[in-house]
Amino acid sequence: MLNQLPILSNLQHLVHRFYMYMTVDNSIGPKAIQWKPELHLQRNIDLYKTQHDQFAALLHQKNEQGLVQFWLDMALNNLPSKYNWEPENRIDKAWGHLTLYCEESCYRAASKVWRENQCKCWEEYIFLARCLIYDPVKFRVILAKYDPNISPLYAYIIEVLRKTIKDEGAVAKFSKWRLLCKKSNKELKEALIRYGICEPEVSRFLFACKYFKQVYQFNKIQNPATRRGQRWVEPDSNDFQEAAQYYNAEKVLAIAPHQVAVGKNVTGEQLQGWMETCITALQNYPQSIAPSISLEVMGAVSCKIESDGGFDVEIEDSTPEQESLCQRTDVVLQHEFLALNDDQKEILYLYYGLGWNQKQIAAKFAVTQGAIARRLHTIERKLINALYSLKQPPQWVTGYVTSWLNYNYETPDYSDLIQAALVTAVKQLNTQSQDLLRLYYGQKLDTNAISNQLHLLPDTVNELLSQTNYELEIALLKELDIMIRNFLNIWLAKQYKNINDYNSNSQSKHLILT
Incomplete structure (x- = not known):
């Protein structure tokens, strides 16, 4: 968390404000904010610079108000008329230029609020500001109300953001428990991963947070005894214990994530520790202020991000x-x-x-x-x-199931269709078989400990484990059969499409020749 404001470096040219975003650089000395280009928007600027005389003339003015108005007219009114050389998504790009132009206003507004009230990490203030300008619906409303005759756009945006941050960041609202309750699952998951938490703990923390929020909301937020202005009070041990009871009761249901179902029951003290970890992760999130962090989170407010070549997605080549x-x-x-x-x-x-x-x-x-x-x-x-x-699936399925149970049972890879099929197969086993797998492969208990817990003979435990493995093998073979059938249907449809296309082309050539 930051205890002082990073220094904002100056941009060399006013046009840079329309395609560059802020990022924290702490590689050398104190933290400082550097500017990095959004490549697809930089290319768009270069395009207009070479093709649009009026735009090129605006680049030589002493202030950026002419450029601001150029992109405002295009974004809000689709003006001027489109030329053939302009991109089809020119309006989207205009919004992108205006959004990045407001990056510095986010810094200025957050700086003002932080100097008045330092009860919260400065990054949280700028995050609130960015949430507003990267929300396409709210940002459009803000710009539609802008009057260029009253003030420059950057000053107008700073004032809007300052009020928004102060409203969202009121001291009473910045309880750490409010932070936990108000963040979405997507934000919490990303924060946990960036904080170094891995599966299966991530899924368990998210599942526990779901029930803690419900209990805390009912016991504290909606409690008539809670005074207005003191809504985000500290939860007590009973709240955590009640949330743990819900967690343990719901983890055995089919709706529970696999990583939760195979784990142990939790106590109130353990759940409290999990929630504290979640809060710490959120307080350190984001650890930089690059738009890639904030923009990912913008999915919660339906923000459309267009990379248009700005981000390269690597696709693993086939072996x-x-x-x-x-x-x-x-x-x-x-x-x-x-x-x-x-x-x-x-x-x-x-x-x-x-x-x-x-x-x-x-x-x-x-x-x-x-x-x-x-x-x-x-x-x-x-x-x-x-x-x-x-x-030859019958030959390798047995070894695959055994390996998966030993190494990937707690943390299955859902992008792997076979592992996803095994997770589904586990949920379809009877309760005793699921308990056996959970204890033996999830909690790593030996057969003697399992026999004592389930009141079974050790030999019976071994027999049931073998039977359960066999049931998973059968289930996987059935799923493979379905996968192969689906593949075969696609192959046959493609085969006959090629035949039809060939026949159609042959007939067309024949007609041309005759």
Whole structure:
């Protein structure tokens, strides 16, 4: 947390204010605020500088009011008329220029409030200011009320932000418990991660915070005995104990995150420690004031961020092994596809190529709909078995489930479809099986401790663990079967689309030639 205001460095040219944002630099000496360019907005400025004579002339004026009015006219009134060389999203870019222009006003407004009242970290004040200017709805309302005949835009914005910060940042409102209650789950999660908290603790903290907020709201905020102006009072041990009871009761339900369900029950003292950690994380959030931090949080207020090339997203290239598997998959399917008889190929063409339903196909072949359904199933099963021969799931699933239980049970990777399927499979087990997994793989208890807790013989515990592992393997094989079916449907649809496209092109060429 900052105990003094960082120094704001000066910009070399007034036009820089329309495409540069503030960031804290503490690499050398005291903290200072540096300016960094938003690249897609810088490119937009360069475009207008070379293509728009009136805009180029404004760059040579002594103040930026002409540039301000240029972007205001475009953002609010879509003026002047659009030229062919201008970007299609020129209005969005105009709003971006005006938003960054108000960055310095955020600093000035936060500085004024902080000098009057230093009860809160200065970064929290500037965060409140940025929340306002990066909210497209509120920012539009503010600018619509601006009168250039009364004051320059930067002075107008400073006054608006100063009042907003003072209102939002009143001393009574800056209780640390208010901070915890008012922050969204998205903000809290990001703050915890930036503070160094990892899974499964992040999910458990968020789940606990949900019930603490409910208890605190009812016991303290809405309590008639609480005096006005003293709403954000200190919670007592009963509040934490009650929240812990809700946590323990709800963690066994299907709605609870997997990381919560597999963990231990918590006490009131533990939950209080979790909430204190959450508050500390929030108080140190954000640790810099770059827009990338504030802008991510703007999702809570539906702020649209357009990078337009300003941020590069790296996509991991496919490995040679993955490419080889894709190629082998296509070869195997093509081989099996060509080996089908004429009736089977026609059924597939009608179903995937022309989009006929089973009833229509049955009428063409003079058979029942059930017969067509069985033929489709037979064909699909043949193709699925061909895919199974490539990776042989029955051989690797057992080892995969065992490895996942030992190493990823508490912190599954939900971006991995197989791990996500295993989490779903765990929730579908009976209560005893879930308890066994939670105790053995989640809490790392040995079979003797589990047998004492569940009043089972150690041999029975081992048998049940083996049975549970087997149930997860079966569930995973079923899910893989569904995944392969979905992939096969996509492959067949694409196959017949290519055939249709080829036929259409051939007919077009024939018509041209004749």
